[in-house]
Amino acid sequence: MYENGDTRHQHHTQADYFEGAQVEENEGGEESGGGEEGEEEGEYDEEDDLHGDDEDHESVVSAYSEDQSDSEEDVDGVVREEMDSFCRHFKGIDRRFRLISKIGEGTFSSVYKAEDLLYDRYENDWDLDASDDGRDRSPPPSKRRKFTETQRRRPKYVAIKKIYVTSSPQRIMNELELLHELRGCRDVVPLITAFRHLDQVVAILPYFKHVDFRTYFRALSFDDMRLYFKSLFNALSHVHRCKIIHRDIKPTNFLYDYARRRGVLVDFGLAEREGTDWSHCPCQLSGLSKSHNSLMQATTLSTGYIKNDNRPSRRANRAGTRGFRAPEVLFKCTSQTTKIDIWSAGVVLLTMLSKRFPFFNSADDVDATIEIATIFGKARMRSCALLHGAVFETNIPTIGEKGFTLEKIIMWATNRIAGGGGKEREKDELREANMSATEKVACEFLARCLELDPAKRIDADEAMEHEFLRGL
Incomplete structure (x- = not known):
């Protein structure tokens, strides 16, 4: 795993995470983020059953629109302090990403939505949205400057998955290896890059718009x-x-x-x-x-427990x-x-x-x-x-x-x-x-x-x- 550096190639292609690609110098490692962490036995997301009439398409689209808001006014004080603490302790992370909100929390990690401040320095083959909306096509020469300025002003979002230090190194390495191996499918989240600073590890994954x-x-x-x-x-x-x-x-x-x-x-x-x-x-x-x-x-089965149970566990x-x-x-x-x-x-x-x-x-x-x-x-x-x-x-x-x-x-x-x-x-x-x-x-x-x-x-x-x- 690379420490204190981004594994992506500048102006070329995304570096191969596990094959020794050139690392950009950085004083502090960056975090990688992803989807909400899974739970092991004994833990469960408390998601209450909904009661009432079915929602129509318009109401769902409305919820979708609201979900995409990245207004920092929606972040409560506790989460804001948590993100500030994260940036203070993970040296250099705030120079690469602007944390916006917390979008998930699980047994082994927290996930944050963030703006990729250095997006334009890299060739981001993981960004499927760029291909979907045609931004990968070159504009006419007369409009190229205006197009480029507009594109740069548009923020690019990622998910930063902060893996808790209580996770074993083997578990962390296993997840990153599997994500790296599974690249190439539109329906599986790709690993963009990963960083380590001291005992903290983060994974950078694409932010995917979705509805609850x-x-x-x-x-x-x-x-x-x-x-x-x-x-x-x-x-x-x-x-x-x-x-x-x-x-x-x-x-x-x-x-x-x-x-x-x-x-x-x-x-x-x-x-x-x-x-x-x-x-x-x-x-x-x-x-x-x-x-x-x-x-x-x-x-016939009898009640009670066997006093000396010799069966193998x-x-x-x-x-x-x-x-x-x-x-x-x-x-x-x-x-x-x-x-x-x-x-x-x-x-x-x-x-x-x-x-x-x-x-x-x-x-x-x-x-x-x-x-x-x-x-x-x-x-x-x-x-x-x-x-x-x-x-x-x-x-x-x-x-x-x-x-x-x-x-x-x-x-x-x-x-x-x-x-x-x-x-x-x-x-x-x-x-x-x-x-x-x-x-x-x-x-x-x-x-x-x-x-x-x-x-x-x-x-x-x-x-x-x-x-x-x-x-x-």
Whole structure:
């Protein structure tokens, strides 16, 4: 990692971060910034469910416009003091960037919106907005001077991700390496550069205009949902082809520009390469083996705890955000794959279709497992647990053996069926059968994403060819 210098080439191309490009001299290292940091088990973004009428397109655009304001008057005193302290302790940062506001905070980092004061000194191949609005085209000679002056007056924004000193050096290096490797996809945030000053490390990432998920998810049409997930799965396809697991797919880590219908996947703080710390898990076998089935023949369970439990302990990566973690993560699978990201994306789709956010809101792993069992039923959860060498049992009377279809869950959530018995049940089944064709396609796609068995779950490339996303 370069200390006290910008790894970008002046007037040429962005320097290769890990291959010893020439470093510009600087008295103080600069920070790099990015999307909101992910959370590990035990931490959760408290994002309350919204109640009320769906917002129309105009209200969403209004929220979008308000979100883009960089007025320093909107920054409260505490945040302003925090940014001033940051500039004082990270020598030289204020000569390169003008901090505007704080746009995110997580377990391992804080993220600030800032103006890149030295933007014109570098050839910024990461700036997709420049290509989108035509600023990369040369103006006619007669207008070149006026064009250049106008372009220079227009501020260029970046996101500065200040990584906390409590993060391990290995964790920081891992995130920067993965971001560097994933450059080249429009739907994945690129790493511009990174700096270190003493024990502080920052990453500089593009600032991406976006709207708070809670302001628009209820108003999305099916076509809007398809465009959203086309962009998300395009990002996942790129990430997964590199054999990288993001581990923290959720709305706050997919910054979506509602006006341009484009999103960017951010925050690779929990990401890892597939196969890291793998050990044998029964789910690697095809189907349930006889040894797994033998567990089903276990004697009647007794209450209480085993006094001397000689079973070996199981250690598995459980990082992620509660409510979005796949069943195999909850069952401590030791051979987790990129399919855990697909499950998380499915939860986002379930949130949109049900118009409830967050959909799952568990306090711990046990509650999270019960929430999933409420939908899929005890029988399927038992089979899922056996795939990973675990046992699932519950005596909660409201959890049935068979569970419910996702279509029924969505119609319940949107108050289109009552959920009663007798004649009410017959009416519910009739309404469920009369779902629109588009909604049925969305539900079928959702079922492929929320498949309990990761081996049968759809992958990102297959998702791009599914009817729900095909043709966009």
